[in-house]
Amino acid sequence: MKLLRKTVKIVGYTLGGILAVLLIYAAAAYGLALIPVAAEPVPPGGERVVVYLFTPNDVHTDLVLPVRTSQKDWSQEIKYSHTTSRDSAGYDYLAFGWGDKGFFYIPGWGDLTVPIALRAAFHLGTTAMHTTYHTEAELMPGPSCVRLELTPAQYKRLVTYVRGSFRPDAASRVQYLPGHTYAGHDAFYEGQWAYSFWHTCNTWTNNGLKAAGQRAVLWTPLAGGLFAPYKAK
Structure with missing residues (x-):
């Protein structure tokens, strides 16, 4: 009987601890996403480089950059030949997304398993960079796509x-x-760092916005947190 009570107590503390962590995480995800990071002030006029904040599914986010500028020609590294279509016609923008390979490689959310989720959540997996070529017509500003104009210095940092x-x-x-x-116009590459519940694909995007001096939030693991400052404009 003593052993049973001890076991129940341990299980209760464990479940209570897990619940507390989940509640703290949810509160942080919501609360810190409400704290904006202002865009850095820049003088009006001058050269601008157009980039986009984009979400293909309201869960994952990408930073979309021009394939070629005077500062960087991404096609020299992220080659059109790495895509199955091998087609360069009209694909003038390149989306970059960072994330856990386990998440990236499953066909759909219905294929997500507990081991994949746990490895990702607790910094145990490896990561990849997912790149997708886009035409300019696919990047129409709206709820899932935000147009940003960067100075050359900001773009260099990005x-x-x-x-x-x-x-x-x-x-x-x-x-x-x-x-x-x-699809026919995307490819994967080895990524730096490890994914975790604290550093998600959307955290990566948020940090990129900060690096480029754009509006961002203090911290967010979710796509919605990234778009909130732009919807409030």
């Missing part, structure tokens, strides 16, 4: 941030991951 999210090989080249694709 390029540095995005490029630094790829895990390079010994020759400092991006590492293509063949055999994984969602």
